[in-house]
Amino acid sequence: MRKHQFFSLTDILEQVKLEQCTQDDFCLYGNDEGDLALDSLYLVSDYPDVVDDKDVYPVEVVERNLNLVYYGEQLIDVLIVALDEKPGASPHDLVDALNYYNWNDTFMPFA
Template sequence: MRKLNIRVLVKISLIIQAVHAGDIVMDDLCVYAEENAGEISESLACYLDGYPGIANDTEVYSDFVCANNLELIYYGQQFKDVVDHVYGQKPSATSGDVVAALNHYMDYDDFLEFS
């Protein structure tokens, strides 16, 4: 079991592996990366941190996210849903398959289907 810590730089492929293995619970976490990260790649360096709060109908991010100019890439539950969907369809999926599915979900708000 690999423990991933919040607010520590890690490649997204390691987060994918940890979620798939059940080593991390994403219910209260989000995935953040540097601003303008663009499309997700297997080597994307990112952080885990808590969900943003809400104040006056506006999302309020942690001091850590703000100080490091981070952008919310994925809400934790959505991230987990995409990972679970991929491995549910394709047990032999690679991190690259999951990354493709994550990008597809971001673009189309729909799960990528593997035939």
């Protein structure tokens, strides 16, 4: 995943699919505090560092006053489970699965 750039969630999902859900060393940051949206832009950047038990976010995140939206590892896990349960999942299905996980801290059942 290319870092330090803004991408739409549609583009991020497509990139994750192309990389076959293997690279999870990134985080998504954005202005959104609610549900993720396919057409919203998110900054792909590094994980925050932990200093004295506090998260220290990348400079570009702090300068733009962005919020942590998703850890790459969690995003990949949610997408793997969703695609395993529903191999033909649409981008809308995947966003629903990501939002469901955010609100319920569990994977969305597709059955």
